[in-house]
Structures are given as structure tokens and as C-alpha cells.
Amino acid sequence: MTASAATNAAARPVEAPEVLLEIRNLEKHFGGVHAVSNVSMDLRAGIVTTLVGPNGAGKTTLFNLITGHLVRSGGSLRWLGRDIAGMKPYRIARLGIARTFQDLRLFNDMTVEENILTVMEPGALPFSLSGPSAREKRAKVEHVMERTDLIDKAHVRAIDLAYAERKFLSLARIMAADARLWLLDEPASGLDPNSYETFLRLLREEVAAGVTVCIIEHNLDIVVGISDRIAFLDRGRLLADGEPKSVLENPELTAIYFGDRA
Numbered sequence: 001m002t003a004s005a006a007t008n009a010a011a012r013p014v015e016a017p018e019v020l021l022e023i024r025n026l027e028k029h030f031g032g033v034h035a036v037s038n039v040s041m042d043l044r045a046g047i048v049t050t051l052v053g054p055n056g057a058g059k060t061t062l063f064n065l066i067t068g069h070l071v072r073s074g075g076s077l078r079w080l081g082r083d084i085a086g087m088k089p090y091r092i093a094r095l096g097i098a099r100t101f102q103d104l105r106l107f108n109d110m111t112v113e114e115n116i117l118t119v120m121e122p123g124a125l126p127f128s129l130s131g132p133s134a135r136e137k138r139a140k141v142e143h144v145m146e147r148t149d150l151i152d153k154a155h156v157r158a159i160d161l162a163y164a165e166r167k168f169l170s171l172a173r174i175m176a177a178d179a180r181l182w183l184l185d186e187p188a189s190g191l192d193p194n195s196y197e198t199f200l201r202l203l204r205e206e207v208a209a210g211v212t213v214c215i216i217e218h219n220l221d222i223v224v225g226i227s228d229r230i231a232f233l234d235r236g237r238l239l240a241d242g243e244p245k246s247v248l249e250n251p252e253l254t255a256i257y258f259g260d261r262a
Ligand SMILES: Nc1ncnc2c1ncn2[C@@H]1O[C@H](COP(=O)(O)OP(=O)(O)OP(=O)(O)O)[C@@H](O)[C@H]1O
Pocket: 030, 033, 034, 035, 053, 054, 055, 056, 057, 058, 059, 060, 061, 062
């Protein structure tokens, strides 16, 4: 590189990553309760955003609006520039937005392998590793089981797994879905330290490979460990959206978080 090219490169402003999901003036009312109130924010490629806020702040409702499990009362949701408000959850999932639930929602009587296959061939019964694309499917299921340390449990039913293994199975399912945006509801809660380290490593590798993540999390130690950015919600309103340090060190927000508001 010439000296002038180097100077030009240094002078060029750093471009913000691409906006995957654009949320504007989003509203959800349940009768008189404004569960989500005039929320506007962007989820950008490769960024880990954590939704933080006290109980009832609207975090789960926001996830449900993004995934189409709830219909908005107002505002807009655009995925890669396309309006997705009002779309059915399965269509939104096919566009590349996948989600885990706090209660995991696994198929308890299916094996690990079968649970992963269900996201790869939605609606197809029985779930099987046969058929024309069998080799590819098998390779992908095995890859995902290896990444989540579940390869030795391939034929174990979900209900017979330990708690941390069930959490990793919910991640394995999201990985197999090839989604670009992962919405994770308390993915690390209840994990022992070793499992937590495995989870963090997996998350960082996936983000480095291009996945974008939005997490609901209550444990502030976990929030600090995983967030690039924090969105702080309270009573449906977005009170802050920025660098973890600036949000977590804001005394007004911490007072709200710890139920100590004036
Ligand atoms: N289906 C519903 N019907 C009526 N009210 C609801 C419904 N879902 C949520 N709410 C209300 O909306 C508000 C936001 O709830 P939400 O579950 O989104 O909060 P949250 O931040 O996820 O809370 P938590 O951290 O306790 O899970 C609360 O007042 C809640 O009672």
C-alpha cells in the first residue's frame, strides 16, 4: 500500500454494520397495558444486543412481536428492508429469524437428533435422515451436535437430558435452522460454569461467523460478559440503547433495574 492509500484508509469513516432489523415506533397494547410503547431501534449485523429491564418491561413482548407470535398495535418492523409486521411466525422464521424460549419448547419424546431435524424439514413427518439429501442432512446434524457437545447423546430423548444439555439442544436447533438473527431468551441462566464457558465460546464463534444475536437476560454478570450493546426497557419504553458501560453505569437506570426508582 502506498503512503497516500494508507492515509486515505485511515481517514475513511468506519461504516456501521448493515441493519438487519429496523424497528420503528413499535407499539403493543393489552387493553390498557402498554407492554411495548413507541420503541425504535436497529439490530445490526454481527452485533450482540441484550435486552435488559425489570419484570414486565416488555422484553418478551418485543421478541413476540419480532417473531410474529403477537401482532403489533402500531409501528413498523422491517427485515432487510422488507415489511414483516403481520406475517405468520413460520414465514418470519423462514426469512432467517430464529428464536429460543425460556421454557425451551423441545419435543421431549424425540431424540436429540430428531429435535434438530424438525427445524430442517418443517412440517415433514416422519423426521428422518433418509431421502435424496440424506448425506447433507446427516453431516449438518452431526456438525451441530458436535458444536453443542451433544454428539454422544444423538439417540437420547430430550426429556432424559440434563438441564444444560437441554439448553444446548435448543441452541443446536437454532443453529440447524441457519438463521441470520438469533433471539435468545435467557440462554445462559442456570448453566454451571463449564457449560457457561462452552455457551460463550459457541456464541462468539457464531457471531464471528456472521450471526446476529439479541438476548433477554436478567443476570448482569452475564449481560456484561456477552453484550456489544444494551437496550434498556422499562414499562414498555426504550430508555437507553448503547454501549454496555454507559447503560449499566447510569444511576437512574440501575435504580429502576433494582426496583429503587424515585
Ligand atoms: N398476553 C398478555 N396479555 C395481557 N398482558 C400481557 C400479555 N403479555 C404480557 N403482558 C403484560 O405486558 C407487560 C410486559 O410483559 P413482558 O412479559 O413482555 O415483560 P418482560 O420484560 O418480558 O418481563 P419478565 O422479565 O418478567 O419476563 C406486563 O405488564 C405483562 O403483564
